[in-house]
Amino acid sequence: MSDEPPQPGWEPRDPTVTGPPRKASSRPAKRKKRTGWRRLLPTWRMVLGGFLLAALLLVGGFFAGYHLVDIPAANAAATAQSNVFLYEDGTPLAQKGDVNRENVRLSQVPETVQHAVLAAEDRDFYSQPGVDPDAMLRAAWNTLTGKGTQGGSTITQQFVKNYYLGQERTLVRKVKEFFISIKLDREKTKDDIFQGYLNTSFYGRNAYGIQAAARAYYGRDAQDLTTAQGAYLATLLNAPSAYDVGGRPENRAKAIGRWNYVLDAMVKEKWLSPSARAATTFPDPEEVTATTGLSGQRGYIVQAVENYLTDRHVIDKKTLAQGGYRITTTLEQDKQESLAQAVDQQVTQRLDDGNETDRYVRVGGVSIDPATSKVVAMYGGVDYTRQFVNNATRRDYQVGSTFKPFVFAAAVHHSSLTQGGKRITPNTRYDGTNKRQVQGWTGSPYSPGNEDDVDYGSITVRTATDKSVNAVYAQLAVDVGPAKVEQTAIDLGLPADTPDLNPSPSIALGPATASVLDMAQAYATLANHGKHRPYALVAKIEKDGRELPLPATKSEQVIDREAADTTTAVLRGVVEGGTGTAAQAAGRPAAGKTGTAEDDKAAWFAGYTPDLATVITVMGQDPKTGAQKPLYGALGLERMNGGGAPAEIWGQYTRAALEGSTVRDFDLVLAKGVEKELEEPDPSASGSGDPEDPDGGDADGGDPDSTREGRGRDGGDEYDGYRGPGGAPGTSGAQGPPGTPATGGGAAPNPGPPPVADGFVDVGPGGQAGPAEPAGPADPVMPLGPPGGPPVR
Template sequence: MLPSLSTRRRRVLKWILLTAAALFVAGAGAVAYGYTTTKIPAANEAALAQNNTFLYADGSLLAKDGDVDRENMPLSRVPEHVRHAVLAAENRDFYHRPAVDPVAMARAGWKTLRGDGVQSGSTITQQYVKNLYLTQEQSVTRKAREIFMAVKVDQQMSKDDILEGYLNTSYYGRGAYGIQAAAHAYFGKDAEDLDVSEGAFLAAALNSPTAYDVVAHPENKKMVERRVTYVLDGMRKEHWLSAKGRKAAGLPELTEQGDDRGLSGQRGYLVEAVKSHLIDSGALTEKELAAGGYRITTTIQKPRQNALVKAVDDELVAKLSDSRKADQSVRAGAASIDPRNGEVVALYGGRDYAERYVSNATRRDYQVGSVFKPFVFTAALDKGATTADGQPIGPDTVYDGTSRRPVTGFAGYSPQNEDDISYGRISVQRATDASVNSVYAQMAQDTGPKAVRDTAVALGIPADTPDLNAYPSIALGPATASVLDITSAYASLAAHGQSHEPVFVKKLTRQGDEVALPEPEQKRAVSREAADTTTSVLQGVVEDGSGAAAQATGRPAAGKTGTGEHNRSAWFSGYTPELATSVALFGQDPKTGAQTSLHGALGEARINGGGYPTRIWAAYQEAALKGLPVTTFDLQDQEPVAPIVPPTEGPQAPVAPEPTDEPEPSREPETSAPPEIPDADPQDTPPAEPDPEEPTEPEQPDPAAPPEADL
């Protein structure tokens, strides 16, 4: 006879209960065993942080990144509002909850699975244990050890002692370990003198130390403001900050500290660029690199690095005068890349890292000006674009070069040429030689601004570059790509359209074991025909245009000059078959850090890309290639480009004078201010970012004012 339904249910329930009890006992036993067998070891090397050794490409010593910048501070000397800021950022229930918070860990795990990014859910005690005793390895075993050790540490140490240890072992960026070193690195003061805003920033920086340094990464300012707001709002919510104090607090001003750890001159700029590359490429995490012990062979070639520094010193620094106030605002940045493989062989970040650590080679806050124009022409060729009347775009295509001529197909935008010169009917070759704004804005519209943007990105300009917007004004260079970014894109042209991700590291080892490096990305950015035709046209800029000073290398060269709006930047970017290099000058107030005009610097009315930047470029390229055979560009499917002489009759006859080293100052271009901001200065108003899904030719007037062009 079969048992009744109720009997079967009782048996199933009994089996479930017995199984659950067995699993509970087994789990409890495992936890007990794990807790009993887990020992607290001596502090690991991550907490003691070794030096990293940086080598030139030939294996000679470049730099060591110094002793660990750390000075332990007793908790009693750390202001209460600073402690509260850290708690608000990392663990608000620290003093009232156990060392491990299962709910927070479960919540973090769910968010990670949901795709919100990796979440840790770790308490301050767990982070302290990880900093002091464990590695940054992401594994179940490491996490289990962290939990057991955190519980034991929580039993053996007071909450104050744990918080003190956490504040002194955490990494805050700028090479600073511990709250005291961080206070000096960012604000030039002792930790006990930090105000509420400064404490909130340092607490926020714990989340991502390098990215949150808004002096080195001004593009991240909004992200940092959000994090600081989160910290301050948390302090207010926990009643650690009054309403008045909350209202007065915000993102503080950071100092531009020098570095006194033996990284003076160019070494500091090189080391920081290499470290950023290792982190950004995923080769190492920030904490792994900060732990030290790595031997890093870079791609920097010592002879070429020395040649670049000498070129800047001889052609620029030696000519700066203390008696000219404008000269104190001149900053120089340069980068040089091997087009065959993307290796960065030389980099110039500034006069001295110990005096000013922000690298002019990698910063992304100055307009690139007309060095962007070759990307427009390349896009037109690669996409097979035509003019409004159906003519294929090429070197001999004729455009109307009249200054302030409205862009056909885009209402309300009439770019002005430099010095308001009208060139009449002019070929693309001559328009490139003379950097004619009206021609290139129309070409961008004919090609499609989005196609221009996509081509620039494919060649090597980062997609998140500020002001890289799909409007006709993109042709005139309002985007603020770095010198290194522009060099990478020009290297793609030199490599016949093959793009290579910039590379700084050839080999990475630790304790004798080689560490695998990610394979750098390489791809075909544009067709070889498009790249080679662009090279042919850019040769004309050097032979018969604004880049004539580049002829001093005595080698075939291609390049383009550029000048940013209000003459705040001046550029020359170019290449020989062997080497792509960019040189830029920036105007920056030495006291406030604000961008300033280069007008009056070096005793000249205006600094153009064809002057000092091109002369520095030529001096460097000549020295860097000394002893190598002179080679010509291997251009395929090219017809000889004969410059077309524009007509000299009619109302639109060109009135351009011959280029000179010291042109007369230009008037600033006039553009219409955006209708929604009637009081805005049209030349300081950035364009709105178009929706990438929208048509490539927006119907609204372009609100971006073009930068000045240059001759």
């Protein structure tokens, strides 16, 4: 046998088999078939193929998108037209648009201000491409995992959105933004893009661009901004309305926090030294705006009209901002000018630069035609470019005793009864003892104080209205039912969400913080015999000859005419011989009510003739901090009150506004039996007819016209309206129990008649006092805790 090794591919010869040996098979063994769940798994070939296909599609899609998406022309928002505002007769009133943008070169913006913007928005702008995929993925992941909606846009992407695309949030827009940003980053320099971003960004206060923002917040050019000011403007880019502290004290803490974040980022990026950072203090913005054509009253009116349109969904803010609209308001130019002139002569010209309190004085006013509910005049402040907040529409000052007519109107409308079961009329007699505890209230005991802590004794509702007696009206609110009083106020025109409008005895004293516009609407309903129609501020809005539909409104009888007219009859007494006699300057039959907020922070006069309903408020606010301030000593007076400057403005304005028109008297339909009562002298206005008031109704023994809501010239006047739990204005602590001696600074209290168990003495049509009735059940009311409601703001 040969020792030669066997050749590959040959098998050993079988000696029993004849012929040549067989060659081994060259075919591989058959692969086992995958069974069970393994059949569902992709093979490595499939995975590799899918990855390569996805990569190919991604690369192909990128190149396709890059070549298909071009850099477009500037969008409409970047080249918006102006909106034109007109008086009711078509006379031009104001013009507003993107004219409040003044482009500046990047070299005109201080380097520290540029760094502040970069620190706030995109610190890697100069070193990174136009898009940041990592930031976009991180933002998407944080949003999906519930860590909050976050932006992943670079400054380049934000500029593309501002200038080329718009603010809508869609996938198509994001894709376009992505490719345009890449192209723009290749075709323009970083400085050009950054300059465009600074000039197109919105900073609030209608300021587009860094130059307009510098003027709106600091009254200077962008090139003169300090590091601190630039950091604050950079803060605004994130959310202007949330960080603007001008007139919005609630934004201050949040704004300072964001401002500190920007400065700390500048230190981290070595754009600001730690020592310079430590020396930087928060730069409070000024109450100015550089909006062209919006000085004086125009800015307040434009702001109110824009809110009117957007709040009623006539048009959205973005569309309105694009411009091109002609908006005809309901305002009448002669009345508008008369109102501004009255404020100027009765308040502005009397301000003394040397009197610190005079710096706090603010005035708001609104005038409405009762028959149509059209706003015919509005006064928002001394100048929109100096005081940004509209005093006619703000809702943060107590209305005080101007709320009391709503209580009486509710009593007549609901035919309410006293605790003794007698129907309430103007001559119904109540116990006006100072700090007398309200009867029939199931909540916490409540004992409101009167003006100057005066004890009025037994007086009629008429006298209590004329002299604004808190003790009487708190009891009256309980007799009617605080919930019914609240609803009546809402029906007359106060918004249901009015702050501090709560159903408790104190509701009668006016802790609610309705706006001047809200109160004017409610008083216009009284003047219109109880028929309410929502106020109108816009008569027509059109663009390119096409008129946009305005919300349809209709008149509704919200309280009985007898209730509204009887209230009017009682309020005429306030003007004829009560606390509002200064309103007689109107020279026409008028009805009205004075009111004062706690600590003299606001004084009101709300009144109307048959043709015009107007509300005037003088309020105190610190121009630097926005905090409410007492007006003791303002205009050279010891105290500010509704019967002083507000009533004087009202009288002068009403006389001028209605000059040349027919003098009309009220056409009143009174509640049953009231006409006879009102034909006779008020039994508690003098000694006659009041056997229980030997002092002839002058409970404090002095001049009945020198009370808190008089003209306020001689001092001795005191708070008329709601005060928090406590005694004199500005004090705190619980009211003393019934019978606690008065400690106010007024005249010595008159003990008056003995206390009546149920708080009133009924008076018949002849004005004679009747016997006290046993206490009866009160309207069911829900206890709401302390009747004083939330702390006064």
